[in-house]
Structures are given as structure tokens and as C-alpha cells.
Amino acid sequence: MKIRQLSVFLENRPGRLAALCQTLSESGVNLSTLTLAETGEFGLLRLVTPEPDKAKQVLVAAGYAVTTTEVVALQVPDRPGGLASVLAALEPKGISVEYMYAFSMRAGGDAVMVFRFDDMDRAIEALQAAGVNVFRPVDLFGG
Amino acid sequence: MIRNLWNDLNGTFFPESALDYMPVERLREVQLQRLRAVTSLAYERVPLFRERMDARGAKPADVQKLEDVRLLPFSTKADLRDTYPYGLFAAPMSEVVRLHASSGTTGKPIVVGYTAQDMEVWKQVIMRTLYCAGYGRGDIVQNMFGYGLFTGGLGLHGGLESIGATVIPISGGNSERQIMVMKDFGVTAVCSTPSYFIHLVEIAGKLGIDFRRDLKVKRGVFGAEPWTDEMRRYIESATGIKAYDIYGLSEIIGPGVAAECACQDGLHIFEDHFLMEIVDTTTLEPVPDGQEGELVITTLSKQAMPVIRYRTRDITSISTARCACGRSIRRIQRISRRSDDMFIIRGVNVFPSQIETALLKTEASLPHYQIVLTRKSGLDQMEVRVEVTGEMMSDRMSKMEELQRRFARSIEQITGLHTEVTLVQPGTIPRSEGKAKRLLDKRNEGN
Numbered sequence: 001m002k003i004r005q006l007s008v009f010l011e012n013r014p015g016r017l018a019a020l021c022q023t024l025s026e027s028g029v030n031l032s033t034l035t036l037a038e039t040g041e042f043g044l045l046r047l048v049t050p051e052p053d054k055a056k057q058v059l060v061a062a063g064y065a066v067t068t069t070e071v072v073a074l075q076v077p078d079r080p081g082g083l084a085s086v087l088a089a090l091e092p093k094g095i096s097v098e099y100m101y102a103f104s105m106r107a108g109g110d111a112v113m114v115f116r117f118d119d120m121d122r123a124i125e126a127l128q129a130a131g132v133n134v135f136r137p138v139d140l141f142g143g
Numbered sequence: 144m145i146r147n148l149w150n151d152l153n154g155t156f157f158p159e160s161a162l163d164y165m166p167v168e169r170l171r172e173v174q175l176q177r178l179r180a181v182t183s184l185a186y187e188r189v190p191l192f193r194e195r196m197d198a199r200g201a202k203p204a205d206v207q208k209l210e211d212v213r214l215l216p217f218s219t220k221a222d223l224r225d226t227y228p229y230g231l232f233a234a235p236m237s238e239v240v241r242l243h244a245s246s247g248t249t250g251k252p253i254v255v256g257y258t259a260q261d262m263e264v265w266k267q268v269i270m271r272t273l274y275c276a277g278y279g280r281g282d283i284v285q286n287m288f289g290y291g292l293f294t295g296g297l298g299l300h301g302g303l304e305s306i307g308a309t310v311i312p313i314s315g316g317n318s319e320r321q322i323m324v325m326k327d328f329g330v331t332a333v334c335s336t337p338s339y340f341i342h343l344v345e346i347a348g349k350l351g352i353d354f355r356r357d358l359k360v361k362r363g364v365f366g367a368e369p370w371t372d373e374m375r376r377y378i379e380s381a382t383g384i385k386a387y388d389i390y391g392l393s394e395i396i397g398p399g400v401a402a403e404c405a406c407q408d409g410l411h412i413f414e415d416h417f418l419m420e421i422v423d424t425t426t427l428e429p430v431p432d433g434q435e436g437e438l439v440i441t442t443l444s445k446q447a448m449p450v451i452r453y454r455t456r457d458i459t460s461i462s463t464a465r466c467a468c469g470r471s472i473r474r475i476q477r478i479s480r481r482s483d484d485m486f487i488i489r490g491v492n493v494f495p496s497q498i499e500t501a502l503l504k505t506e507a508s509l510p511h512y513q514i515v516l517t518r519k520s521g522l523d524q525m526e527v528r529v530e531v532t533g534e535m536m537s538d539r540m541s542k543m544e545e546l547q548r549r550f551a552r553s554i555e556q557i558t559g560l561h562t563e564v565t566l567v568q569p570g571t572i573p574r575s576e577g578k579a580k581r582l583l584d585k586r587n588e589g590n
Contacts, residue, residue: 007538009531011568037540042566044540060533063570067536098539116538 001124001134002070004052005114008045009065012038020045020064027058032140033114035101046101048073048114050141070120073103073140075133076111083113089130095123105140107133112140151274152405152468159270162415163470170471171209173415177443179206182215185449188233191226192216192451212418212441217427217452223253223394234258234447244292245393255294255393256447262301264444268399268413269302275402275411276364276387278332280307285325287335288367290314294397295367299334302399308332315339318346325358333363337370337378337386341508344381345534354382364389366398369457369478369496373503375407388477394453395440401475409462409474416444419475420452421461424482432463437482438475456483458494486582488516488523493558495581498527501553505546506535513572518586526563527554530572 010016017036024031034047049055052068059066076082087097096118103112112135117123127134150156165173183203185192195216196202205214223231232239240259244252257265278284284303288295290312303310311328313321315335321343324330333340340363347354354360360382366389378386390410391398400417401410412419421436422429430436438455442448458481462474480494487493495514503509511530516523529550537543543566550564573580 005538007536009536009543009566009568011571016568039540039544042543044538044543046538063568065531065533065536065569067533067538069538 001136002072002120003048003114003135003137003140005069005071005116006047006049006052006056006059007067007069008047008059010036010043010045012041012043017043017045020059023058023062023064024049024055027054029055029058033102033104037099046099048103050137069116071114071116072120072124072127073112073114073135074127075107075135076113078106078109078111082111086127086132089126089132090117090123093122093126095119095126103140107135107139153277155279157270157274159267160274163271163275163411163413163472165415165471167471170414174418174443175206175209177415178209178212178418178441179203181441181443181445181449182206182451184233184446185451189231189449191222191231192218209418212420212452213429215441215451217439217454218450219454220253220394220456223255227252228254229256231448231450232256233449239447242292243294243297243393243397245294252292253394255397258446261396261445261447264416265298265396265399266301266305268396268416269299270306271413272364272389272399272402273299273302273306273308275404276389277362277385277405278303278306278308278364282308282332283311283328283330284308284332284334285311285313285321285328285330287313287315287321287333287339288398294391294393295334298391298397298399299364303334318343319350322347322350322352325360326352329359331359331361333360333384335363335365336367337365337374338368338509340365340378341374344378345508354384358382360384362387364402366390369480371496371500371503372477373500374509377503377507390457390475390478392455392457394450395442395455396445400440404466404468404470406467408466409476411466411470411472411474414472416442418443419461419473421459421475424458430460432461435460435476438478456481458482458485484582486514486516486584488525488560491558491560493525493560497557498554501557502529502550504553505549508532508534510535511569511572513580514582516582516584516586523586524563525560526565527551528565528567528572530569531566532569 029049029051032048037044056066076086098116100113100115103114105112124134186196186203201214238258239256241257244254286299290296362385364387375386387403388410389398389402391400401412403410418441420439422439424437438457438459440453442450457478459475459478480496484495485492513528515526547564551562554562
């Protein structure tokens, strides 16, 4: 159920993000989605790719500081209250969202979003019990 | 219990180490004889020393007692650079059997030479160093100091073979292979820079190797860079080995100038070969025993390249108390900083080693860092740039900001100075010869 996200440290300077994308593209690593969180001086680039091991290896070899985190991709109904309906399954359990961002594909007219919860296992359990579609890596990236 | 002064704490007798226990009066006589001889040699054979002594009106014959060393001129690393490559040699090249060179961080390296007799002395002081740390026949020793022009690898190698240890001349680098060799070859002792060994301890952890359970390493000698008690405590608690400090510098002989004994309370200087003085860094006058100052060394037996009153730039003090191990040769305190690295900011003396200690309180291994000094509206500012490693990384911004604050707090606790800490990408701090350039002083570049 869980998919692996890579987080990469980037300084907030012109060309740093482009250089990283160039490194990945030269190795033929495809990016499924990414998001950049930033302060004034540095940023954390979080990215999801079908080949996290290869991507990490390529980035570490190119001198980047990288860490791997487990996240989940959820199907979120694309209508008012859609996200609220997903989060409603978690609130009674006291599970909170650390961060979330959109996935670059859609599923049957619904949005796909990437979530990191403070308790991943209990979150998945609660979401599935509430009927939320938790994507498997194969659903997202194919076999 | 009455212990024979010539034996070590375990009652073992090593002939080479007997000189460590020489009666003090006799030791001073030997030092004076040798000081007179080396002064004459330097005066007769080395133009730089002759010119400086003439300029001071000092003649070799003026050296009548040990304190008369103060009549002689100082020498520095700049003198070795200025006379590059062989200008300070006192022996003809036909007598020189070995050359080493140190990696100058700026410009040309410095070159040092050894006669056959110098090589023999070097071997002896390394043997004494190793016996101090409890090495002996039967040890399988992984020597991770660099082999080649650097004095560390080959310097220790000669002594290791002579004490009958089995030497693995592996040099540094390729950490996973180092761990494999350590395990498969049944290594019992190591020689390394402390920072590289700490790196290896972490790699071993990642490979699931437990030093106590999976390895036989019992002891290590560590040197070639200033280190701290925090680093020793980390090494000893993480691995269960005993970590001994060793001291030396290429300009004097290489490793083998001073070494810690089983007491781990300061380093014994092999005084029969090296005459030490501790001087005030600004007045260059001797300081009382026990007080900190710059270590100045005169080689007493070197033939190829004697050096007179060499300013090591290393800050230490002489321990006056007799060591519990029974050795009569005196000790210096662990060297954890160098006078030329010191900087003054807002009236406070700061050493990069203090910043290192602060960073090590937050992170288990020392990250690459750089201290950047600037001046804003007449006020000195200190910024510490720290390269982020995979171990420090988090996917959460709040954790990264917390890391930044922890570094800043830790530096403030130790130096008393407010510091801006900037996290930077790996590999962005300029390096020379693999060492990061620690200090960038931009205060006088005009604003």
C-alpha cells in the first residue's frame, strides 16, 4: 500500500532544481510527481518516482543528501467536501496529516493525492475501513 | 608494589621503551649534548639557520645549558616553503634515503628528508609510540593512514613491522572494504585519523556490524588532525576499543613525536629526540609549566633536516606531574586546536575546534562545515555553513529547521556567540586535498 517518497535537500539558488531534474533525466528516471517546500534559504524537494531505489542511488552518487519516507496515494473525490470526506476517517483516531500534495494523474475522474500521516499504519487501516481507495504502487506505476 | 621503572604497567619490558624511563638528570644531559650537536650542524650546513643566528649574534658555542635554546631563532612552515624543495637539508642528497612531502593547503608542498640514521630513529619512536598504546607481537594492524608522500602511512608502517605486528597497509578510503578486511582478517588494532574512523563506525552500523560482537579490534592510535575528548568518548563507547592519541608532524619527523600511554592523560614527548618549549603566541616568551601556549620543537637527532625552534602552531601545555605509567619523559596535553586557526570575533577568541565540538554535540559524525566571517555596519558576524548529509535529512521542514536551531544553540553554548547556521548542499564547501577549508574571513574585503 505504501509508496516510497524521496526527499532531497536543495539550496534556494537559481538553477539548483533544474540541475537535479537534469541528473534524473540523464539516468532515465521518470518523476511521477514532486513538491517543493521551502524557507528563505533552502528547500525540501519531495518526489515520487516508479524507481525510488535507482533514483536515490543516482542522486546520492551526484552528491545530494536524500532520505526515503513512506507515503500513501489516496483517491480523493473531485467534488466539494471530497477531501473532507477522506480526512473524516482519521480525525476520530487522532491521526494527523504531516503534509500532502497532488499526484500528477487522476483516477476515474477523481483526484489522486499523496499523504504523509504521523501514524501511517493506523491511517491506512482507518482509511480502508472507511472505504477510501489506497493505491498500491502497481496501480500507479503499472507492473 | 615496587615496580621496575623500565617495565610498562603490565610488567612487560620493551628495550626500545627503556629510554622513556630514563632518569631525568641523565635525560637532560643527553638533550644538552644533542642540542649542541644539532645547533652546530644547522649552523654549518643550512644557510637559513646560519644567517638567522648571525643576525642575532648567536653562535653554536653559546649553547651551554638547555635554556640557551632561547638564544636561537625560530623557524616556521613558511621557511620550508621559501626554501622548497631541499633548502633546509643539512645532509648531501647522497645520504638522503627517503623523501616525504606534506600537502600544503596553499601553494607548493613542503619536502622533508631522512638519512638512514633518521629512518632508524623514526622507527624507534614509532615503536615506543605503539608500545605506549599496548601494541605488540601478535597484533593484526589495519593501517588506514595514507601511504605515499604523507608521513602517516609509511611512518607507522616501519614501527609496526619492527614490533612484530602483522601490518595491513590498506591506506584510507573504500569504507566498506575497510570493514570487510577488519572482520575477515581478524584485525586487533587500527591506525587512523579520528574523523575517518568515526565515519567507519557509522558505515559498520549501516552494514549491521557490531564492533563488540563481530570484530576483534581492541585498540587504535589516532592522529594527524586535532580531535577532542568528545570524539574519543564517542569512539570508545560506540566500539568498545581503547582510543589513543598520537602526535607528530612531517616537519619534525612525522608520527612518533608524542604518544599517549595506558593512562590516556596527555601525550609523552620522546624528549631524547625532540626538545620542547611552550611559548606565548604573541610575545614568543616561554610560559610557565602547566600554562597553555604554542608548542615549539627542536629536533635533537635529525641529520637530513634538523629544525631549530620550529613553531608548530599547535596549542598545548606541559603536564608537570609524573605520569602514573612511570615514564620520566614529560607529557603535553591533547592538542585540540592550532594557533593559526584561531580568530577573534567581537573580542572573543574562537577556535574552529570549538565549532567542531559544538557540531559533534548535535551530530554523531562531524559534517563538513565552514566558518564565514563578515562585517555588517562595522559589526563582525559569524556564519557557520554546514553541509547536509543523508543522515541529517528529514522529509519534514520543521525537523530541518529544528536541526539548524540545535546547531546554533550548541555553538552559542560553547563560544558564547550568536551564530547564524546555514544548511548547504553536500559538496558545496570548497575543499583542498579532501579537507574542507574551515575558515573564510571576508571581514576586510570592503563592504
